[in-house]
Amino acid sequence: MTAILISEVGPRDGLQNIATVMPLAAKKAWIAAEAAAGVREIEVGSFVPAKLLPQLADTAEVVAFAKTIPGLIVAVLVPNARGAAAAIAAGVDKLTLPLSVSETHSLANLRKTHAQVLDEARAIAALIAALPVARRPHFEGSLSTVFGCTLEGAIADAQVARLADDLMQAGCDEVGLADTTGYADPAAVRRMIALVRRVVGDGALTGIHLHNTRGLGLANALAALDAGLTTLDSSLGGLGGCPFAPGASGNIVTEDLAFMLAAMGYQTGIDLEKLIAVRTILSDALAGEPLYGFLPDAGLPLGFAY
Amino acid sequence: MTAILISEVGPRDGLQNIATVMPLAAKKAWIAAEAAAGVREIEVGSFVPAKLLPQLADTAEVVAFAKTIPGLIVAVLVPNARGAAAAIAAGVDKLTLPLSVSETHSLANLRKTHAQVLDEARAIAALIAALPVARRPHFEGSLSTVFGCTLEGAIADAQVARLADDLMQAGCDEVGLADTTGYADPAAVRRMIALVRRVVGDGALTGIHLHNTRGLGLANALAALDAGLTTLDSSLGGLGGCPFAPGASGNIVTEDLAFMLAAMGYQTGIDLEKLIAVRTILSDALAGEPLYGFLPDAGLPLGFAY
Numbered sequence: 001m002t003a004i005l006i007s008e009v010g011p012r013d014g015l016q017n018i019a020t021v022m023p024l025a026a027k028k029a030w031i032a033a034e035a036a037a038g039v040r041e042i043e044v045g046s047f048v049p050a051k052l053l054p055q056l057a058d059t060a061e062v063v064a065f066a067k068t069i070p071g072l073i074v075a076v077l078v079p080n081a082r083g084a085a086a087a088i089a090a091g092v093d094k095l096t097l098p099l100s101v102s103e104t105h106s107l108a109n110l111r112k113t114h115a116q117v118l119d120e121a122r123a124i125a126a127l128i129a130a131l132p133v134a135r136r137p138h139f140e141g142s143l144s145t146v147f148g149c150t151l152e153g154a155i156a157d158a159q160v161a162r163l164a165d166d167l168m169q170a171g172c173d174e175v176g177l178a179d180t181t182g183y184a185d186p187a188a189v190r191r192m193i194a195l196v197r198r199v200v201g202d203g204a205l206t207g208i209h210l211h212n213t214r215g216l217g218l219a220n221a222l223a224a225l226d227a228g229l230t231t232l233d234s235s236l237g238g239l240g241g242c243p244f245a246p247g248a249s250g251n252i253v254t255e256d257l258a259f260m261l262a263a264m265g266y267q268t269g270i271d272l273e274k275l276i277a278v279r280t281i282l283s284d285a286l287a288g289e290p291l292y293g294f295l296p297d298a299g300l301p302l303g304f305a306y
Numbered sequence: 307m308t309a310i311l312i313s314e315v316g317p318r319d320g321l322q323n324i325a326t327v328m329p330l331a332a333k334k335a336w337i338a339a340e341a342a343a344g345v346r347e348i349e350v351g352s353f354v355p356a357k358l359l360p361q362l363a364d365t366a367e368v369v370a371f372a373k374t375i376p377g378l379i380v381a382v383l384v385p386n387a388r389g390a391a392a393a394i395a396a397g398v399d400k401l402t403l404p405l406s407v408s409e410t411h412s413l414a415n416l417r418k419t420h421a422q423v424l425d426e427a428r429a430i431a432a433l434i435a436a437l438p439v440a441r442r443p444h445f446e447g448s449l450s451t452v453f454g455c456t457l458e459g460a461i462a463d464a465q466v467a468r469l470a471d472d473l474m475q476a477g478c479d480e481v482g483l484a485d486t487t488g489y490a491d492p493a494a495v496r497r498m499i500a501l502v503r504r505v506v507g508d509g510a511l512t513g514i515h516l517h518n519t520r521g522l523g524l525a526n527a528l529a530a531l532d533a534g535l536t537t538l539d540s541s542l543g544g545l546g547g548c549p550f551a552p553g554a555s556g557n558i559v560t561e562d563l564a565f566m567l568a569a570m571g572y573q574t575g576i577d578l579e580k581l582i583a584v585r586t587i588l589s590d591a592l593a594g595e596p597l598y599g600f601l602p603d604a605g606l607p608l609g610f611a612y
Binding site: 152183264 | 455456459488489491493494519520521522524525528529532559562569599600604607608609
């Protein structure tokens with residue numbers, strides 16, 4: 001059985017897309033329960049200024065708690081070297097720097113040109129290189145809007161290839177693909193994986209971040225699995241995802257993804273019943289926030305074994 | 307570009323699963339509008355006793371209307387030879403006889419053993435053989451609950467293989483696969499296609515009927531496409547599908563399927579904007595009935611060309 005790593009991004013991508021601020025105690029309960037259900041990597045927050053994302057202002061404390069859970073890979077998003085320094089100080093295992101392949105989107109979202117984001121990538125790599133080897137976090141450069149941008153539309157292949165190479169040259173350990181806008185389809189997923197692999201090699205592209213904005217999230221995940229990717233981002237309850245808000249979130253649902261993988265015989269280490277039970281922590285702490293997912297309502301097939 | 311046939315089953319599978327009876331005029335408007343949007347095959351009803359399914363009591367009139375639309379393949383479901391005789395009299399192009407590979411389900415649903423359903427299949431084949439060649443409808447035997455049954459659980463491969471062979475021996479032109487219970491996953495779709503093809507040959511298995519009960523509908527469709535199937539059933543607005551009711555419907559949504567196919571470069575002949583506009587006929591005629599689908603709410607990606 002092939003092992004697939006589900007990287008739960010709800011505490012970061014989910015919470016940053018809803019107005020309610022989840023109390024620290026609920027975040028801790030969520031992360032602990034999901035780790036206990038067998039999820040092995042959780043993106044627990046983002047080191048951004050609290051005034052920009054008050055929902056994630058307690059990320060350092062969340063990281064400190066998550067690091068007490070044996071075996072859990074504690075990941076965060078960072079927008080720049082300043083955030084990376086804070087992430088390193090907090091002791092994260094993995095940090096992800098997004099680089100939007102649409103420069104229009106990069107300017108609108110991070111207020112940075114491509115050159116400026118790559119400067120940050122180099123600075124982050126330098127921070128990491130200065131650490132003792134055993135303390136160095138894994139550093140991923142995430143190619144966001146890679147399947148198209150709500151402002152620019154399609155992005156030229158040559159630009160994607162150049163930026164993937166730039167991120168590796170800047171010192172990333174690997175690059176990831178992110179369908180920020182929910183524009184991906186299975187053919188595009190296959191094509192983009194092949195394109196980026198030609199630049200960075202097979203070993204430096206293992207993960208993909210998919211949204212379900214147009215309902216193709218799990219079909220796109222299947223295409224990525226077929227192409228050999230082994231890390232898939234998803235969000236418990238599809239949190240943060242009004243899948244219908246243009247340009248907004250709508251992560252694929254962890255419960256449904258975990259079910260698909262289990263049904264197909266992939267090994268994720270996840271106990272599906274325990275995973276579904278974690279939803280009550282979200283519904284209790286975020287009253288009125290819609291949770292998505294088909295499996296939680298339909299239940300497992302009769303006699304389902306995994 | 308490979309051509310894929312989307313077979314719209316909403317007027318049959320959608321309407322039979324909701325309490326409201328759609329007026330004949332609305333059915334005609336729906337079928338006409340969807341054909342005008344480029345849908346080339348529509349399952350317009352079922353020849354069952356009106357007391358069992360009053361929603362489909364006007365199937366003969368619906369067939370007569372649909373047959374006036376140039377180029378449209380007019381399909382119906384029939385439970386037995388009596389229904390097939392009525393379908394033939396009405397002039398259908400295609401008829402489908404379901405055979406549930408779970409005999410428990412077959413008895414609960416059709417009140418017939420496998421042997422009795424196969425008797426009906428032989429009787430239908432005889433009715434068709436008695437017609438002039440030009441008037442013979444295409445005859446499909448649909449292997450329902452083939453991915454598992456809510457009563458029996460998994461069905462033995464040998465039983466599926468035997469029944470597929472039995473249907474062909476009984477005189478079907480082809481067999482189809484139907485995930486009646488929403489139990490399928492992409493690996494199971496691939497495995498079942500390979501299994502049934504070994505029995506009936508590649509040419510006698512071209513279509514699949516998928517539900518989205520556990521959210522895997524389009525991933526399963528992708529697996530079927532990759533395996534070379536060329537006819538996919540779906541329902542406009544996912545009509546009839548509370549996807550959450552155990553054992554109930556929840557067809558994959560025509561709009562989302564058509565979008566996935568267009569995005570991947572498959573040719574369906576469907577105009578996506580026109581297709582989405584057909585939903586208003588459903589929402590007007592079936593007030594309060596939920597319609598599903600992601601594409602209608604999210605819209606097409608910026609610059610989307612197909």
